[in-house]
Amino acid sequence: MSNAVPPLTTSTRAGTLLGDRYRFQQLIATGGMAQVWKATDEVLGRSVAVKVLHEHLADDSSFIARFKSEAVSAARLNHRNIVAIYDTVSDSGIEAIVMELIEGRTLRDLLDERGPTDVNEVVRIISDVCEALDVAHGAGVVHRDIKPSNVLLSTDGRVVVTDFGIAKAEQSLDLTQTGDVMGTAKYLAPEQVHGEDVDGRADLYSLGVVLYEAVCGRPPFDAGTQLATAIARTTTDPPAPRNIQPGCSKQLEQVILRSIRRNREKRYDSGSAFRLALTEAVAEGGVPADRDAAISAPTIDLRVPAANPAANPTANFARSERGWLIPAVALLVLSGGLILAAVFFGGTEAGRDIVRDTAGAVGIGDPDEPSESADDSIEVLGETESASDEDTTTEPPLAQIELAASFDPLGDGTEHNDKVALLSDGNPATFWRTERYATNNFGNLKTGVGAWVSLNESLDISSLEIDSPNNNWSVAIFAADGTTPPQTLDAWGEPLATVNEISAGTAVIDLDGSAADSVLIWITDLGDGATPIRMEISEIRLSGS
Numbered sequence: 001m002s003n004a005v006p007p008l009t010t011s012t013r014a015g016t017l018l019g020d021r022y023r024f025q026q027l028i029a030t031g032g033m034a035q036v037w038k039a040t041d042e043v044l045g046r047s048v049a050v051k052v053l054h055e056h057l058a059d060d061s062s063f064i065a066r067f068k069s070e071a072v073s074a075a076r077l078n079h080r081n082i083v084a085i086y087d088t089v090s091d092s093g094i095e096a097i098v099m100e101l102i103e104g105r106t107l108r109d110l111l112d113e114r115g116p117t118d119v120n121e122v123v124r125i126i127s128d129v130c131e132a133l134d135v136a137h138g139a140g141v142v143h144r145d146i147k148p149s150n151v152l153l154s155t156d157g158r159v160v161v162t163d164f165g166i167a168k169a170e171q172s173l174d175l176t177q178t179g180d181v182m183g184t185a186k187y188l189a190p191e192q193v194h195g196e197d198v199d200g201r202a203d204l205y206s207l208g209v210v211l212y213e214a215v216c217g218r219p220p221f222d223a224g225t226q227l228a229t230a231i232a233r234t235t236t237d238p239p240a241p242r243n244i245q246p247g248c249s250k251q252l253e254q255v256i257l258r259s260i261r262r263n264r265e266k267r268y269d270s271g272s273a274f275r276l277a278l279t280e281a282v283a284e285g286g287v288p289a290d291r292d293a294a295i296s297a298p299t300i301d302l303r304v305p306a307a308n309p310a311a312n313p314t315a316n317f318a319r320s321e322r323g324w325l326i327p328a329v330a331l332l333v334l335s336g337g338l339i340l341a342a343v344f345f346g347g348t349e350a351g352r353d354i355v356r357d358t359a360g361a362v363g364i365g366d367p368d369e370p371s372e373s374a375d376d377s378i379e380v381l382g383e384t385e386s387a388s389d390e391d392t393t394t395e396p397p398l399a400q401i402e403l404a405a406s407f408d409p410l411g412d413g414t415e416h417n418d419k420v421a422l423l424s425d426g427n428p429a430t431f432w433r434t435e436r437y438a439t440n441n442f443g444n445l446k447t448g449v450g451a452w453v454s455l456n457e458s459l460d461i462s463s464l465e466i467d468s469p470n471n472n473w474s475v476a477i478f479a480a481d482g483t484t485p486p487q488t489l490d491a492w493g494e495p496l497a498t499v500n501e502i503s504a505g506t507a508v509i510d511l512d513g514s515a516a517d518s519v520l521i522w523i524t525d526l527g528d529g530a531t532p533i534r535m536e537i538s539e540i541r542l543s544g545s
């Protein structure tokens with residue numbers, strides 16, 4: 001009996017046995033290079049997905065090489081947010097890759113159904129993709145085709161990145177010719193359009209476009225044809241998200257726009273940095289309550305944003321609406337109407353802030369600096385800004401960190417000690433990370449892990465700030481005197497502070513002015529997140545009293 005595979009058409013492929021092992025059941029999807037089928041692995045008795053190269057490409061050796069490179073690249077990546085590769089098959093001229101079957105739907109399906117999508121859900125999805133890209137980029141793999149249809153939303157709650165079909169291992173042979181544009185036009189990074197070498201920042205650009213579309217209900221560039229759309233991003237700036245979706249906060253808008261900067265040097269340089277910025281933006285700017293506010297053209301929204309009901313509405317108005325009120329008031333100023341503007345807007349603290357901002361914008365005083373004389377002061381309905389109003393409060397000095405090391409007395413003592421200096425390098429895009437653990441409590445293998453820093457001089461420490469994208473994590477802070485930090489946890493004594501369930505972003509921990517030559521950050525809970533889980537810290541700052 002012949003095992004030859006019949007012609008690969010949708011009418012004959014169902015029931016076909018590939019490689020004497022994989023029985024086709026139904027067609028799942030069709031892409032530019034391949035079809036994906038649900039199949040049964042008759043050896044292991046499990047359902048799998050089988051990606052089969054299109055027939056018209058089977059005779060092209062370069063396409064076959066690129067197709068096989070998907071398996072080589074993706075098989076190196078072991079992460080819950082990356083589809084697992086099980087096997088490759090060559091059978092009677094058919095090239096196929098066997099992979100994990102993800103039950104669920106794509107992000108494309110979700111966006112087509114909902115348009116602008118709940119920000120909390122968007123942040124969760126984009127954050128998980130950031131995590132997957134960090135793993136891939138760390139292995140030297142650039143996906144090169146991040147788009148909603150390549151982000152799978154599993155029924156078990158996982159977000160899984162798939163289709164490394166045009167991925168490229170940075171250190172391997174380049175299978176694309178110079179000038180080749182790979183990927184999907186709406187999501188391509190400018191450097192891909194120009195045919196330049198790409199790195200992980202191209203993936204993060206594409207992910208920024210996905211984020212823009214999820215928040216606004218439309219991609220930032222769509223010029224009618226794929227070529228025109230691709231070129232548009234190299235010459236023009238995208239519309240501001242708040243002009244399309246007025247409910248978008250300024251903080252979220254800033255993250256979106258930075259992620260899709262034309263100059264890759266000005267984008268986020270890692271998935272972790274992107275994820276941290278996104279988490280902080282939502283924490284600071286809130287989540288819009290009205291998800292039906294999407295429009296197709298710029299408009300002015302006079303409503304007070306309802307993102308944070310507990311916030312002071314006047315202050316919220318000043319923060320959210322000053323962007324469009326200032327130009328309006330500036331016209332009054334330029335026509336000699338600053339006093340009239342004061343009458344209109346000076347009745348509230350927010351209005352006075354707006355008028356002062358406008359005056360500074362057109363050169364009449366500076367809202368952030370005291371006037372040089374009383375004659376230069378601006379009076380707004382009885383409020384005078386003068387030199388006497390200057391805030392003389394001084395910030396406490398920052399401690400100078402001289403040395404840092406990971407602290408793992410209950411483990412093997414490693415915990416990425418070579419990266420621990422990134423805790424205080426002044427760059428929020430770099431991270432010190434722990435090893436990955438099966439659970440948030442270190443798989444019950446240890447009670448904690450951490451890092452210590454020594455100061456260039458003994459200092460009374462008043463507070464410690466820790467920047468981290470982790471959520472609901474816990475920490476204990478210890479201090480010690482002397483030139484050599486203690487080598488065991490018991491030797492550090494009692495903690496100065498213990499804080500539980502810390503939210504993502506910046507944690508400020510009060511240390512009551514305790515004297516110290518060194519400080520230990522002892523992490524006792526890794527917080528929420530997909531397992532295996534690790535702790536990530538981008539920066540720490542110690543302030544003296």
